[in-house]
Amino acid sequence: MKRQRFILTFPQHLIEEPLTYVLVKDYDLKFNILNARITPNEEGKLVLELTGEEGNMEKAILYVRDRGIQVEILSKDIRRDDEKCIHCGACTAVCPSGALYLDRENFEVKLDKEKCIMCTLCVNACPVNVIRVEI
Amino acid sequence: MKSYQEINEKIRKGKAVVLTAEEIIDYVDENGVKKTLNDVDVVTTGTFGAMCSSGAFINFGHSDPPIKMHKVWLNDVPVFAGLAAVDAYIGATEPSDTHGIVYGGGHVIEDLIAGHSVHLLSTARPTDCYPRRRIDTFIDINSVNQAYLYNPRNAYQNYSVALNSSGRTLYTYMGKLLPYMGNATYSTSGPLSPLLNDPHLRTIGMGTRIFLGGSVGYVAWEGTQHNPQKHRNDKEIPIGPGATIAVMGDLRGMSTEFIRGATFHNYGATLYVGLGIPIPLLDEEMVSFTAVRDDDILVPVFDYSVEKRSRPELGKVTYRQLQSGSIQIKGRTIKTAPLASYKKARQIASILKGWIMKGGFLLNEPAVPLPSEQQPKSLEIRGREE
Numbered sequence: 001m002k003r004q005r006f007i008l009t010f011p012q013h014l015i016e017e018p019l020t021y022v023l024v025k026d027y028d029l030k031f032n033i034l035n036a037r038i039t040p041n042e043e044g045k046l047v048l049e050l051t052g053e054e055g056n057m058e059k060a061i062l063y064v065r066d067r068g069i070q071v072e073i074l075s076k077d078i079r080r081d082d083e084k085c086i087h088c089g090a091c092t093a094v095c096p097s098g099a100l101y102l103d104r105e106n107f108e109v110k111l112d113k114e115k116c117i118m119c120t121l122c123v124n125a126c127p128v129n130v131i132r133v134e135i
Numbered sequence: 136m137k138s139y140q141e142i143n144e145k146i147r148k149g150k151a152v153v154l155t156a157e158e159i160i161d162y163v164d165e166n167g168v169k170k171t172l173n174d175v176d177v178v179t180t181g182t183f184g185a186m187c188s189s190g191a192f193i194n195f196g197h198s199d200p201p202i203k204m205h206k207v208w209l210n211d212v213p214v215f216a217g218l219a220a221v222d223a224y225i226g227a228t229e230p231s232d233t234h235g236i237v238y239g240g241g242h243v244i245e246d247l248i249a250g251h252s253v254h255l256l257s258t259a260r261p262t263d264c265y266p267r268r269r270i271d272t273f274i275d276i277n278s279v280n281q282a283y284l285y286n287p288r289n290a291y292q293n294y295s296v297a298l299n300s301s302g303r304t305l306y307t308y309m310g311k312l313l314p315y316m317g318n319a320t321y322s323t324s325g326p327l328s329p330l331l332n333d334p335h336l337r338t339i340g341m342g343t344r345i346f347l348g349g350s351v352g353y354v355a356w357e358g359t360q361h362n363p364q365k366h367r368n369d370k371e372i373p374i375g376p377g378a379t380i381a382v383m384g385d386l387r388g389m390s391t392e393f394i395r396g397a398t399f400h401n402y403g404a405t406l407y408v409g410l411g412i413p414i415p416l417l418d419e420e421m422v423s424f425t426a427v428r429d430d431d432i433l434v435p436v437f438d439y440s441v442e443k444r445s446r447p448e449l450g451k452v453t454y455r456q457l458q459s460g461s462i463q464i465k466g467r468t469i470k471t472a473p474l475a476s477y478k479k480a481r482q483i484a485s486i487l488k489g490w491i492m493k494g495g496f497l498l499n500e501p502a503v504p505l506p507s508e509q510q511p512k513s514l515e516i517r518g519r520e521e
Contacts, residue, residue, distance in 0.1 A: 089473040093311060093470070102472075125311045127399055
């Protein structure tokens with residue numbers, strides 16, 4: 001089993017493709033939508049986490065690309081300088097997925113990268129500038 | 136009843152019993168007020184938050200030939216030099232001329248404490264006694280004469296909660312406020328907060344020895360906008376921003392663990408200040424005050440989307456609710472997030488406790504109490520004679 005995150009960019013005319021249906025039905029992939037911005041008459045962007053057989057995933061990516069959808073592997077990562085973090089909690093105010101959260105026992109700010117959807121809202125919410133996007 | 140002298144005598148002998156403002160709560164619960172007064176001498180508090188009304192005085196020493204500094208920059212941040220020839224004041228929120236709010240006076244102060252070399256540029260109009268027109272050099276914490284924090288307003292008693300009911304993100308000194316009440320931010324250390332453990336400032340006044348920035352500091356004066364007459368609840372805790380203090384302390388000896396330059400995006404530069412005050416348990420009333428707990432602290436919630444001096448209050452919540460991660464406002468559950476570090480506040484209270492227990496930190500009785508009757512004034516727009 002493989003798990004991988006992708007950014008899919010749809011041109012305007014493909015917004016109505018039932019893409020995720022095909023991923024599940026034809027390629028037996030589990031999907032988790034991490035971030036989606038699809039507005040009518042514009043480009044759409046979908047951040048997906050796929051889980052399934054490696055062979056199926058490769059075929060699925062070929063299928064998606066054949067449909068004219070741009071596929072990138074999400075390889076960016078949110079990094080925090082743990083040494084310099086003051087654990088104030090300002091980043092938790094804007095984190096939509098709960099990846100940055102306050103541990104209520106010791107009041108440390110924790111970063112759960114599994115939950116991060118790379119929205120990057122935390123980067124400039126940090127008053128001491130210790131959160132960065134790294135590629 | 137206990138006197139400062141008795142408590143200090145015990146501190147000197149290394150026999151003082153000191154608890155943090157968190158530990159005292161359970162102790163009073165288990166032992167009652169009377170026994171606690173008998174057993175415990177001092178309660179230590181702490182807070183670590185963004186305190187914009189902060190800054191540092193600095194004296195650079197005289198160059199040869201000497202200069203009467205007119206305009207002065209430290210690492211491109213303008214500092215105020217309308218004082219004697221080589222005296223200046225670094226204001227924490229002053230932005231850099233070249234980098235804007237990303238680097239401000241607060242960052243200069245942090246760099247000085249870190250021991251870094253800081254670029255000094257000054258221009259001047261020469262006089263007979265100060266002939267130099269310009270100086271371009273480097274200074275550091277050890278090359279200057281004096282360098283001390285003087286913060287006109289710190290440690291606000293019970294600062295309010297901020298949220299935003301409008302449709303756009305607001306960038307404020309209370310952080311990023313998401314639209315449609317998407318979050319609520321607060322900035323107080325609650326039961327650890329210095330001025331909430333002595334709500335009438337019975338033991339906090341001019342000359343009180345405190346923890347400041349990792350070193351020893353003092354309460355210098357009442358803080359600006361000091362409001363001792365704010366309406367209080369039955370625990371004597373003001374409901375909303377009340378008392379404030381001005382504090383001072385030598386930058387030498389401070390640590391970047393407890394003084395940090397900071398920037399609130401699209402708002403400005405500021406300084407995170409670590410501050411802790413020891414509260415002597417003089418009598419039963421002081422014991423009860425220091426036993427303040429998170430549900431005794433009632434905090435008003437204000438809507439920052441209204442561009443008025445008096446923003447609408449959307450309700451009141453307890454510090455316990457704030458710390459739980461969400462509050463209920465107008466029937467909606469809103470995520471809360473702190474801006475002050477509770478972790479650091481705990482650390483400060485615990486370090487101060489250690490200093491006192493080891494005998495090296497005595498308590499000062501205030502030389503002058505801070506005003507207990509006055510209210511902050513607002514600024515009206517008027518003509519000279521009105």
